[in-house]
Amino acid sequence: MEMTALQVGQFDMPEPKTQPSLDLDNERDIALMTRVGAGDEQAFRELVERHQHAVVGTIAKMLRDPVEAEDLAQQVFLRIWKHASRWKPEAKFTTYLFTITRNLVYNESRRRSRRREVSADERHDEKGYEPAGETRSEPDSEVARAEMHDEIDAVIASLPEAQRTAVILYSYESMPYEEIAEILETSVSSVKSLLFRARSTLKDRLSHLLGY
Known part of the structure; x- marks a missing residue:
């Protein structure tokens, strides 16, 4: 979901509406995790496919680093696989998933804060800085x-x-x-x-x- 007015302009932030499909989604996640806990690799692949976009997107927005987001997302799902046999559905699966995600992101943020500061030029490079003379092909509205x-x-x-x-x-x-x-x-x-x-x-x- 794009944040255009937070959307830009709609800052009242009403409570999200409950979606009936969420319960069914969680039931599916629980069923998959039960199979994953028994070593079912196909169930694990399906679980990853169901949630990897959300996990990668969340990490990318937290760190503003799409490349690192891919790597950390892999770590998230590796932890899911490693601990699946001990997992119990005491909360929604997504709660468990994003708690792991949060912890890994926080650890990465702290690791970065201990490193030397990146130079201004390097920060420009990370944001996709384009050399002078290179023209954009996108329309002005898309650029804006x-x-x-x-x-x-x-x-x-x-x-x-x-x-x-x-x-x-x-x-x-x-x-x-x-x-x-x-x-x-x-x-x-x-x-x-x-x-x-x-x-x-x-x-x-x-x-x-x-x-x-």
Whole structure:
């Protein structure tokens, strides 16, 4: 799901609607995990196919690094495979999945913070900086839209870890407060507070996009 007004402009963040299919999805995940726990590789492949896009997308938005997102997603699913025999469906499978994702992303963030700072030139390279003289083939409207999304992603990436995670899970994965609270190991009221603070920061830093 694209964040265009957070969508840019719709900052009230209503509670996501409950989708009847979610229960069926979780039942399918539980059935697959039961088979994975018994060593069923085909079930594991299906589980990966069902969730890899969401996991890679979440990591990419958390770290702003698509290449690292692929590598970390592999680690997430390797942990799923390794611990499947001991897993019990005490919560939704996606809660378990994104808790592992959160922990790996936080570890990676801390590892990066301990490394020397990347030079300004290197940061430009990571963002796909184009040498002078290279022309874009995209229409101006597409370029402007891409730049807007890049700016939104940059602001989200600058949020504190818990706020960033809450925003991404809420706005991109459409998770309810209760599941986000389980993943972040906090309360629903705390999740709402995190989203409120994130919303305030986003409104302030993206006010030029909102026209006020």
